[in-house]
Amino acid sequence: MADPDMMTPQELAEACAAQMWxxxxxxxxxxxxxxxxxxxQATILMTLTKAMTNGHGNAHGGYLFTLADSAFAFACNTxxxxxxxxxxxxxxxxxxxxxxxxxxxxxxxxxxxxxxxYDVTITREDGTVIAEFRGHxxxxxxxxxxxxxAAQ
Numbered sequence: 350m351a352d353p354d355m356m357t358p359q360e361l362a363e364a365c366a367a368q369m370w371x372x373x374x375x376x377x378x379x380x381x382x383x384x385x386x387x388x389x390q391a392t393i394l395m396t397l398t399k400a401m402t403n404g405h406g407n408a409h410g411g412y413l414f415t416l417a418d419s420a421f422a423f424a425c426n427t428x429x430x431x432x433x434x435x436x437x438x439x440x441x442x443x444x445x446x447x448x449x450x451x452x453x454x455x456x457x458x459x460x461x462x463x464x465x466x467y468d469v470t471i472t473r474e475d476g477t478v479i480a481e482f483r484g485h486x487x488x489x490x491x492x493x494x495x496x497x498x499a500a501q
Contacts, residue, residue, distance in 0.1 A: 389457030408445030
């Protein structure tokens with residue numbers, strides 16, 4: 350069994366992501382792909398399906414928010430401490446369209462005590478920025494991994 354205290358920061362981030370992904374049915378059912386995780390960082394891809402479009406034929410803002418929120422969650426949960434959203438906001442910049450392959454890239458801006466701030470940029474394949482998201486996180490006093498879950 351791997352001991353979380355003996356892992357490198359990258360190994361710990363990957364183990365935390367694997368633990369979260371194993372029960373994240375929302376991200377999985379929306380077809381998201383977690384492609385990168387590192388301490389304070391995560392990248393998730395998602396293709397916009399017809400079910401994700403609104404009455405204007407554009408990407409529904411709720412799905413864009415969900416994509417960004419998932420990347421935010423994986424980025425702020427890389428330190429073996431259950432961390433939840435305290436406040437989030439999103440600015441929609443350019444409409445997404447049916448079939449767009451979107452990338453949500455999350456990065457840690459600040460992490461002090463139990464509070465963190467994370468920025469997520471959503472882009473489509475041509476590099477156009479679709480939305481900017483900022484999430485404020487709060488760490489709980491609960492470890493994500495036990496020796497048993499880290500070994501899986």
